[in-house]
Amino acid sequence: MKIMHVSTRLILGGSQENTVFSCAGQADDGHEVLLVFGPIEGPEGTMLPTVEAHGGIVPVETPDLVREISPRRDLRCLGNLRRLIREHQPDVVHTHSSKAGILGREAAWRESVPAVIHTIHGLPFHPYLAKSKNAVYIAAERWSARRCHTIVTVADAMRDQALAAGIGRPAQYRTVRSGMVVEPYLDDSISMLETRRNLGLPEDAFIVGTIARLAELKGHDDLIDALSSKMREDPTLHLLWVGDGYWSDRLLGRIRDLGLGDQVHAPGLVSPERIPDWIRAMDVLAHPSYREGLPRAVVQGLLSAKPVVAHDLDGAPEVCIDEVTGLLVRPGDQQGLATAIERLRSDPALGLRLGAAGRELVRGPFDHRSMVRELEAVYRTVLERPGTPR
Template structure:
């Protein structure tokens, strides 16, 4: 592009800009595109309501133009959804983006509909996780699949963060294979490779220096598996009395999870950090011995990649994109969803065999350190934009 030509506007739309994997992915994409010679990124999002924090201030501090759409909410709300659609259409007419790039299901449906009606030259959607899943109500799954089929017809490209996302969407007859491209969810790799003072970190968290620390990084919300982890920890402590849980995050189920920990006699063996900025995740992982990710629904589990970058072995429910990252019995253990005994046995195996845990951690770091760099993610997304225009 010649120096005198204006950059092409790329409008990213996401339902909520909370502390979460999809949101961190989107933020790093915006930051990467901010310095791109051809593209100028903008962000539109609904309100970040609730205990799950917000990344809006980080986006604004990075000089990303942001627009708040009050009616863009996660819940099904025909009146709000209609108003959000009108808002996005007005925004598109105002800024004239060359590309609309949507994230998450609600923003994906509304954003692509608006872009289609306003004849935006290129419409892209990223699947961070499917809206339909086995634990959802059947009528909702049917509705979500129908809406995603319609939106796929309004899309010029769909990015999947894992091959499993593409397979699940194609199984629901959503789009054709040529529509999909897999681009791994990137992250800032360097902080996870750094050295930290583990003893000082544990002391600051009031965790005993000789504890076997099991970390979990997730919103404390339905389907994230905190209940399973607590029950597995109660079982594993009979063989590993030094086991200590480090739960990073907050959410709507915090009070009930604290109550379950007390009921299981684990209160003194669980540390709740509450919300923390993403920049603290590397040092918190440095205080741990392994990570357990017992989520029932995931695109590509970002926390698992972060733990592997930190050279930690991982124990992960075998759902969605997990087996694309974790090599069972080599970089950690894949466990069937809901298998609490399997979680407990895997944690016990790591706690009782430090050399195995260390080998798995080293193998995991080598597996992911090159494929999940955020700059490579941005490069591939920009290359996709180039092909579409």
């Protein structure tokens, strides 16, 4: 099978990891895999070295595939994608993210690709955007849904929200969990204390960690607002922020202004292979994001048997089940966020129970091999339909 994946930005991020693991697994299964992406810019890192190190994925950068709306560049990109499709003759074009999804599906549809698939990792429209922008995004997604055979979602919540907005038909949708290499998260051979020593973190601190870009809507301000007073009273309460982003200087400036620089650890960008170590060093993984598909960081925390606190929105409740595998907080409820974290600090047995239940819930469905198998089944279902061109 010839498979072409199209993704807007190959930065260090959840949807990009999903895409690269899909490509790698499919290449390992003997398929010809092409990964098309736009320019990689900014402080958020790149997955390109991982792609190149694999050796079985053909990476192609197309210069006009950019996140921003740019009619002239978008038209050039559409032409480039059509040219690549004609050159490589893929059986499947699988698009990821909003811009790549809109242009990639249109290009594949015009070129009569036998199977056109799109994955919704997170919807481009949300309550924190202006109504006019949301209207444009919804119209574009409705239009693009008519130009693909199947829409994959990483969470049932994404399917439900898309259908509520009039995007696609129920029969088009299939939920496939966002896979990852689970074994490093399941490895309990190294203790939390030893990990902290290796990473230079304080052994006696209670560490609340996040794995997220330092960016808008990721909830770092909520953690500051929820915990800063308690942190000033208690020097053993620490934050660990793994990630980088455009808000890094502002957020770390807030920390310095509050006099909490010694209690907030910000290692910046970390390679995906090192994420299990940083999670192992945490007492609690907090994910107070305001917009997600199904947050991989939450799944990674659960795989690591850590208690998780997350906002009750989008796909998070499908894995962070309140009082069963984690604690959910109403978005924006900073007091509720502080209370949930304090509950876990004061009741270690609760954290152990939630973490164990969470690990058991996610260890199978989020294995990257499960994702690759399920995606191949999606492709073959489309390709084996009567009338599909060969």
